[in-house]
Amino acid sequence: MAHSLVIVESPAKAKTIAKYLGRNYIVKASMGHVIDLPKSQLGVDIDNNFTPKYITIRGKGETLKALRDSAKKVDRIYLAADPDREGEAIAWHLAKALGLTENADCRVVFNEITKDAVKEAFKHPRSIDLDLVNAQQARRVLDRLVGYQISPLLWKKVKKGLSAGRVQSVALKLINDREKEILAFVPTEYWSLALRFAASEGEFSADFFGYNNKKYELQNRDEVDELLASIEQAQYVINKIKKSERKRKPALPFITSTLQQEAARKLNFKAAKTMMIAQQLYEGIDLPKVGSTGLITYMRTDSTRISDSARSEVSAYIVDKYGQSYLGQLRVNKQKNSQDAHEAVRPTSILIEPASIKEHLSKDQYRLYTLIWERFLASQMADAVYDTVAVDVVAGTKDALFRANGSTIKFPGFMKVYIEGKDDNNDKEETLPNLTENEKLKLLEKFPEQHFTEPPPRYTEARLVKTMEELGIGRPSTYAPTIDTIQKRGYVKLDQKRFIPTELGKLVIEMVEEFFQEQIKVEFTAELEEKLDMVEAGELDWVLLLKEFYTGFAKNLKIAEEEMQHIELKDEISDELCEKCGKPMVYKLGRYGRFLACSGFPECRNTRTILAKIDVPCPKCGEDIVVRKGKQKSFYGCSAYPNCDFISFDKPIARPCPKCESLMVEKYLKKGNIIKCTECDYTEEML
Numbered sequence: 001m002a003h004s005l006v007i008v009e010s011p012a013k014a015k016t017i018a019k020y021l022g023r024n025y026i027v028k029a030s031m032g033h034v035i036d037l038p039k040s041q042l043g044v045d046i047d048n049n050f051t052p053k054y055i056t057i058r059g060k061g062e063t064l065k066a067l068r069d070s071a072k073k074v075d076r077i078y079l080a081a082d083p084d085r086e087g088e089a090i091a092w093h094l095a096k097a098l099g100l101t102e103n104a105d106c107r108v109v110f111n112e113i114t115k116d117a118v119k120e121a122f123k124h125p126r127s128i129d130l131d132l133v134n135a136q137q138a139r140r141v142l143d144r145l146v147g148y149q150i151s152p153l154l155w156k157k158v159k160k161g162l163s164a165g166r167v168q169s170v171a172l173k174l175i176n177d178r179e180k181e182i183l184a185f186v187p188t189e190y191w192s193l194a195l196r197f198a199a200s201e202g203e204f205s206a207d208f209f210g211y212n213n214k215k216y217e218l219q220n221r222d223e224v225d226e227l228l229a230s231i232e233q234a235q236y237v238i239n240k241i242k243k244s245e246r247k248r249k250p251a252l253p254f255i256t257s258t259l260q261q262e263a264a265r266k267l268n269f270k271a272a273k274t275m276m277i278a279q280q281l282y283e284g285i286d287l288p289k290v291g292s293t294g295l296i297t298y299m300r301t302d303s304t305r306i307s308d309s310a311r312s313e314v315s316a317y318i319v320d321k322y323g324q325s326y327l328g329q330l331r332v333n334k335q336k337n338s339q340d341a342h343e344a345v346r347p348t349s350i351l352i353e354p355a356s357i358k359e360h361l362s363k364d365q366y367r368l369y370t371l372i373w374e375r376f377l378a379s380q381m382a383d384a385v386y387d388t389v390a391v392d393v394v395a396g397t398k399d400a401l402f403r404a405n406g407s408t409i410k411f412p413g414f415m416k417v418y419i420e421g422k423d424d425n426n427d428k429e430e431t432l433p434n435l436t437e438n439e440k441l442k443l444l445e446k447f448p449e450q451h452f453t454e455p456p457p458r459y460t461e462a463r464l465v466k467t468m469e470e471l472g473i474g475r476p477s478t479y480a481p482t483i484d485t486i487q488k489r490g491y492v493k494l495d496q497k498r499f500i501p502t503e504l505g506k507l508v509i510e511m512v513e514e515f516f517q518e519q520i521k522v523e524f525t526a527e528l529e530e531k532l533d534m535v536e537a538g539e540l541d542w543v544l545l546l547k548e549f550y551t552g553f554a555k556n557l558k559i560a561e562e563e564m565q566h567i568e569l570k571d572e573i574s575d576e577l578c579e580k581c582g583k584p585m586v587y588k589l590g591r592y593g594r595f596l597a598c599s600g601f602p603e604c605r606n607t608r609t610i611l612a613k614i615d616v617p618c619p620k621c622g623e624d625i626v627v628r629k630g631k632q633k634s635f636y637g638c639s640a641y642p643n644c645d646f647i648s649f650d651k652p653i654a655r656p657c658p659k660c661e662s663l664m665v666e667k668y669l670k671k672g673n674i675i676k677c678t679e680c681d682y683t684e685e686m687l
Contacts (some may be wrong), residue, residue, distance in 0.1 A: 004076040006108075007067060007094055009087075013113065013656070016284030016292040017080065020118045028070055030081075034060040037140065040126070042148045044141050046605040050546045052141060054093070064097060071098045072306050078125060083342060084300050084477065085139070085536065088132035095128055103127045113294030114282055135536035138545055142166055146519065150512060151558055157511070162504075164512050166528075167474045167518045168485045172509045174467060175459055175492055176501045185455035191202055191218040194226065195402055196445040197236060197393065202433025203444065206393050206402035213401060224448045227400060234395040236441040241389040246407070247383040250414035252304040252331060253344035253376050256476030257469040259299065261462035265421035267367050269495075271461055271480035273535045277368045278345070278388045282391035285362055295357075296372055300476045301342040304331075304375075310343070314350045314380045326413065328382040346376040378418035385411040393441065406432035463520065472526030474549040494633055496668060507567070515560035519553055550569060573599070580606045611639060616652045619663040619678075620644050625652055648678070657682050 006027045008014050018027040035054050037043035045051040056064055071077055079094055081087035091107055100106055107128050110121040146166040154162040193208040208227070210216035218224055254262070259278065263269040269277075280297035284292040311330060318327045347369070354370040360371060386407045393402040408431055409415070459467065465479050474482055486492050491505030501509070518524055528549070534540035571586035578585055578598040585596040586609065595607040611626035614636065618625050623640040628647075636652055638644040650665035653675060657664050662679035668687060673686040 001059070003074060004078060005067075005070050005074040006078045006080055008080045009090065010283055011081065012280065012292070013283040016113050016294055018116055019291050020115045021122070025068055026074065027289055028067055030067065030090065030094060030262055031060070031063055033057060033090055033093070034064050034067075035097060037144060042144060044144050046145075046550070049543045050141050050550070052137060056263075067094070068098060074614060077106055077430055078108045078122065079106050079128075080110075080121075081109045082300070083111060083137035083298055085132050086477065088139075089136040092128050092130075092133045101131075111342050112297040113282065114348045117348075131536055131538040134542040135532050138535050138542040139532055141546055142549060145546075150516065150560075153557075153560055153564065154508065154511065158507070158567050160469045162508055163489060164508065164516075165482075165485065166519070167478055167482050167525065168489075169509065169512050169516075170473050170522060170525045171464065171468065171482050172486050172491050172505055173500065173513065173520055174464070174522075175486075175499045176506055178456060178459060179501050179506075181315050182455040182458065187452040187454070188340055189220060190451050190453065191220065191224045192447075192449050192451060193218065193224055194447040194449075195236075195393075195395075195443060196447070197441040198444050199238075199433055199435055199439060199441055201435070202505060204391075204406075204430065204432050204435075205447075206391065206404035209392075209401045209403040211401065212399050215354070217492045221448075221450070228446065231395040231400055234400075236395045238391060238435055238437055238439045238441065239394040239401075240390075240392040241435060241437050244386045244388050244390075245410070246386045248386065248413075248415075249331070249383050250328065250381055250418075251375065251420040253306060253346050253379045254372060255302050255304060255344060256300050257302070257465050257479060259345050259372070260465045260479060262371060262421055263368060264460065264462035264465075267364075269364075269368070270483070271465060272484045273364075274368065275480045276373075277364050280365060281369055281372075285357070285360060285365070293352075295346060295352060295369055297344070297346050298342050299345050301345060302476050303342055304344045306343055306346060310346060310350075311380065314377060317350045318377070318381055322381070322416065323413075326382050326416070328380055328414065344376070345372060351378060374418040374488065378414040379598045381414035381417065384409065384413040384415045389435075391432060391435055398473060404430075404432060406430050460497050460499075464499065471522050472529050473522060475529060497633075511564065511567075515564060516553070519556065571597075571599070576608075578604060578606050580604055613639070614652065616654050616663075618644060618646050620646045632672075650676075 001033075004025045006017060006021065006025050007030055008027065008409045010033050011031075012030045014027040014029045016027065021027065034057060036057050037052055038055050041053075043053045043055075045053060063489075077098060077100060079091035081090040087109075088107075095102075095104070095106060105125040105127055107126050108121045110117045122170055135415040143166050146169075147163060150164040151162065155162060194205050195208075196203060196205050208216075208218065218227065225364075251258075260271040260274050263274040264271070267274075278296065282297070282299055284294050287293050315327055323491060331660045341533055350373070352368060352373075354373050357369075358366050388405070388407045391404045391406075393404070394400070395402065433511075457463070461483060464483065468474055468479060468482075486505070487494075489505075490502055491508060492499045492501050494500075500625050513520060533541055535542045535545060571588060574585045574587055574596060576585045576596065577583065578600065581598060581600050581604040583598055583600040583604065586599045587610075588595055588597045588607075594612055598604040598606040609629060610629065613624045613626050616625045617623070618640070621638060621644040623638055623644065623647070625636050625648075626639045627634055628637045633649075636648045636650075638646040648663075648665055650667055652663055654660065654664050655664060657677040657680060659682040660677065660680045662677055664675050664677050664682075666677045667674050674683050675686050676683045
């Protein structure tokens with residue numbers, strides 16, 4: 001008969017841990033929370049120090065009964081939920097439900113699910129950390145106070161189904177504010193001038209820098225023409241060559257936010273998908289001979305710290321595989337607002353190489369594990385070393401200065417394994433030929449080019465996570481669900497992997513901002529996160545935090561209830577007729593923006609998607625190509641569907657291919673945006 005009961009959240013985690021603990025332990029899964037606030041009501045007694053009204057979650061009664069039955073058969077109970085605030089709250093609820101005393105040493109935590117880590121954790125059980133529990137309770141109650149009191153107000157004043165949230169509204173505000181910036185942006189003209197030279201040992205290009213060694217921006221065509229005229233008969237001479245050595249440090253191991261950002265850039269994963277797959281890798285994967293094995297450390301962390309044992313193992317691996325020169329120095333860069341409670345996200349053992357277990361992982365598990373494994377390995381490797389060259393070319397009587405920069409890799413270091421992705425790639429450096437100072441050059445070609453300043457870019461998922469982290473909005477566990485919520489509500493849509501607020505999203509955030517401006521300020525939300533950290537550290541009473549917040553919030557809520565105007569979303573009549581009954585179609589506003597519906601509703605329930613034309617004829621039948629909505633993203637298809645089945649996930653352009661006259665499309669790539677023929681190999685750079 002087993003002597004101890006261990007309760008974790010999931011069956012996968014239970015299976016992995018049971019293998020390490022042996023037959024004296026029963027390991028059961030609670031399947032996440034078993035006790036929580038009710039869904040049908042606020043669930044918080046505001047007048048009684050914000051006391052939460054916890055209930056057994058519907059459908060979890062049998063699970064809780066089974067756990068109680070198992071608890072009666074053992075001498076000892078261990079609660080091994082995840083090592084964070086939410087895990088501590090799950091353990092606290094279970095402890096109360098199973099009748100454990102408040103100071104019972106029942107809590108077991110580990111950062112990785114490996115044999116050594118699990119066995120060591122069970123040697124040092126502790127009592128439940130009530131500061132962690134209270135920090136989680138405070139967050140949960142705060143979110144209830146905001147979400148369950150503003151949302152019904154929106155239902156009453158606008159329409160059913162709308163919602164607002166403490167963190168989700170701030171994220172939506174960021175996206176909406178960025179859209180306002182883009183719409184208000186006025187582009188400014190500027191020009192660049194590149195010259196192509198022939199030197200004694202090869203060709204190279206240099207860009208105009210300025211006059212008399214001072215930076216100067218060319219504003220218009222007249223200035224470019226004036227510059228070209230001044231250097232028409234000029235002699236081009238290399239004035240200065242500066243050679244130097246530059247080092248590039250590897251990126252630090254992943255934390256939650258950087259993992260989500262890099263998975264979005266390199267794997268095209270949404271934040272929610274990244275966390276779901278990371279959870280699977282953390283809880284355990286069945287491997288031959290060894291069984292269920294945890295492959296990565298806990299994935300909700302804001303620390304780049306690694307353990308001494310992990311550092312020793314990866315150091316030996318680097319020296320053995322690449323040589324001593326590839327071993328880097330230990331680096332730990334503490335993030336701003338970091339709680340530093342756990343290690344970085346890393347493989348539990350660098351010796352478990354991705355290729356060796358590929359056949360035992362799903363495609364997505366393999367890709368994410370490879371990303372984590374390579375990032376961690378590279379983070380402990382030596383800097384990459386570049387030889388850099390800066391060349392100044394002087395021309396004409398006004399001492400017009402043209403500058404070329406080039407670099408070559410002298411020592412690859414960490415780049416032999418992994419290079420961090422970027423949201424935008426603006427690298428323009430080229431490899432330069434051997435050049436000497438005072439060398440005279442021959443001008444081969446001139447490349448004047450007109451440009452316009454561009455508005456700030458819309459948020460990609462990676463950029464939004466990075467911004468939320470930098471501003472202190474939310475914590476590692478909240479980024480993915482926040483982004484997921486604003487998409488599911490239909491407040492934002494993705495276009496070319498960038499967030500655009502829908503009409504519904506704009507309406508909701510503007511109404512919330514009008515009456516709850518203070519509560520959705522970035523600074524206010526970030527300060528609230530810091531106070532929750534203080535609760536966790538035992539430096540602030542969680543009830544006092546709630547009272548302080550609710551004082552101002554309640555005043556705004558009362559004003560909003562009295563002054564928020566009723567908004568009737570009137571139907572706009574379109575020029576189109578219903579193909580079923582002949583009545584006019586009207587524009588409706590739904591979760592995913594506008595759509596067409598028959599004005600004869602409810603007698604006629606015909607609806608139709610609004611198809612935006614892009615003024616490009618279908619290459620198959622000549623009808624208009626329109627934008628269509630798919631399950632994951634928009635695509636381009638023929639308006640004559642289903643009679644014509646043409647589709648393209650890249651945006652077609654009206655200009656035919658100059659080589660074969662076929663359809664050309666815009667292609668957005670990491671190395672730069674191009675226009676590409678759909679039939680032949682013709683490509684050109686997108687201006």
